[in-house]
Amino acid sequence: MPDERILMGVIGRPHGVRGLVHVQSYTADPAALADYGGLEDERGRVFSLRWHSEGVARLTEKTSGRDVPVADRNAAEAMTNLRLFVPRAALPAAEEDEYYLADLIGLRAEAVSGEALGTVTVVHDYGAGTSLEIALAAGGPPLILPFTARVVPVVDVAGGRIVVDPPEALAGEPENVRREHQDQGARP
Incomplete structure (x- = not known):
């Protein structure tokens, strides 16, 4: 904020x-x-x-x-x-290698390959697990991913970035299929 x-x-x-x-x-x-x-x-x-x-x-x-x-x-x-x-x-200062979820908002989201994906805009937590909403640099609907160590293996608040490794179900789909899912309201 x-x-x-x-x-x-x-x-x-x-x-x-x-x-x-x-x-x-x-x-x-x-x-x-x-x-x-x-x-x-x-x-x-x-x-x-x-x-x-x-x-x-x-x-x-x-x-x-x-x-x-x-x-x-x-x-x-x-x-x-x-x-x-x-x-x-x-609030107390975060310990080394710790951060507040609010610290994630505004961080660059990069793929494991180093490709720029977009920016974290919202952190959702409805009780079943935290997810990140990423505004894609290429435009279109936002990407919503579970905030787990598997999907987000690197959080570098000081460096202003996270590294994202999307689930295979999403990563393996061709771009046009991902867009179809998103256009139909499905969340990857």
């Missing part, structure tokens, strides 16, 4: 009628999300949360210097899909 904020969690559906919400935390320890204190949304509003039970929290918005809790189901419903960020500086 250009403003150096990192997505840390997303508010889900309401839980009950007293303003509790389900929260999807992207921290290594999901409970640690509450430790960051000032979580911001895209509009710059500041929130904090206090866990009520596993995955369920009470959300409080900082408004005019006061803490205003989300107090009822209607207010909780209005928070559904609210994305919560922290400034990059609030």
Whole structure:
């Protein structure tokens, strides 16, 4: 993100009628999300949360210097899909040979042969595994690949690149067949 904020969690559906919400935390320890204190949304509003039970929290918005809790189901419903960020500086530095997934966005994607493929534009993680979306230099629909050691054997954040070794099912298809799959909505 250009403003150096990192997505840390997303508010889900309401839980009950007293303003509790389900929260999807992207921290290594999901409970640690509450430790960051000032979580911001895209509009710059500041929130904090206090866990009520596993995955369920009470959300409080900082408004005019006061803490205003989300107090009822209607207010909780209005928070559904609210994305919560922290400034990059609030996160600990990555260890050597480690990186944050957000560090991958903007990296050059190269084939094992050295051919330039494009640029990583999005990192998807829907719970079943992380995938990378690559805007192809040649244009056309983006390439979406699983983010595994087999498919992405090299991640060089300092060098500004990743090396991609697409699955054989995709790599072995002629270009026109790949385009047909993509035009039909199939993801390689």
